[in-house]
Amino acid sequence: MSAQNPVFIPGPTNMPEALRLACHIPTMDHRSPAFADILHPCLKGVRDVLKSKDAKIFLYPATGTGGWEVALSNTLSPGDKVLAGRNGMFSDRWIDMCRRHGLDVQVIEVPWGAGMPVDGFEEALRADKDHAIKAVLATHNETATGVTSDIAGVRRAIDAAGHPALFLVDGVSSIGSIDFRFDDWGVDIAVTGSQKGFMLPAGLAILGFSEKALRAAESAALPRTYFDIRDMIKGYANNSFPYTPPVGLMNALKLSCEMLLSEGLENVFARHHRIAEGVRSAVGAWGMELCAKSPDLHSDTVSAIRTPQGFNATDVVTVAARDYGMAFGVGLGDVAGKVFRIGHLGSLTDAMMLSGLGVAEMVMVDLGLPVKLGSGVAAAQETYRHGRDAKRAAA
């Protein structure tokens, strides 16, 4: 693997040099006032990135998976019923975590490549007359299949059923790269991790809690110690943590939020959309299809590309790493061997993406697939030139 090549995996993502350097600060006493100057801008910055006025932000030394555990263990009790959609590997793992916590999960299965079952959620919630369901779990961007779901639609479904369940959203591979609206969508808990849209090393679980989720935390009875938000709230009140925080990582998170907000969230989302459109036009030029079933589901952060029948898609990833020092994502779970994934989230430019498409093409030709060198790159170049023209015209 080359340390110079960008990575095209859907997390961890490429780190801008400024963020990498911001991790490296001298040892700091986290009970000193200097830590408050890192903590509070982080909390405010994340809240702004979530498009929320007053979500309570929690940062834990953990990853996105730990963030799921923060969400579940602070708001639910053993035996509680939750409703979840399963459309890929990450929604599946969240359901598995619920079961291992002794929750009673009602799963709505949809095919891999489909979005969260908005209508199915509404039907299940309407049928739940005595409000046994305590939470609805949705994955905003299913990283295994490259599918972005309609989170506003899920909120409408909950409201249409007049149901009081909490709304918990996995935004690990969307937040900071695809539009996410904590307040507008009535999200009760949003979960992400530092190594995706925030362009940092892994190590922080990042969450937003609504007022309603904070209230649920007062009576939730699942066991929790390290992840108990009540301890974290007490820590914050003293400008600190209940234990030792990863200060360097948080210093970089503060800068990451500044970078996202100064580029402008809408510009960040437009950049991701343009880069993803280029990837999609390349996939079309290769004569291949995405795992996502329809254009409205196309993810702007990751593309899962179906290779021809009888071909092992994982070979693309293996050969790219071995012969060209470049990282792509393998297919996971039900689509293992059937798709390879190009991650295009975080710190990425059109030029970086062209290098990834160029290598993917060489690998596919090396492996005997009927792909013409330059075909996908040329299609992406057209998309990027056009995207630039549109940008210039608007300026």
Ligand SMILES: *Cc1c(COP(=O)(O)O)cnc(C)c1O
């Ligand atoms: C990466 C990812 C996770 C898991 O996050 P970790 O930080 O690896 O624990 C969860 N959900 C989605 C959608 C992801 O993309």
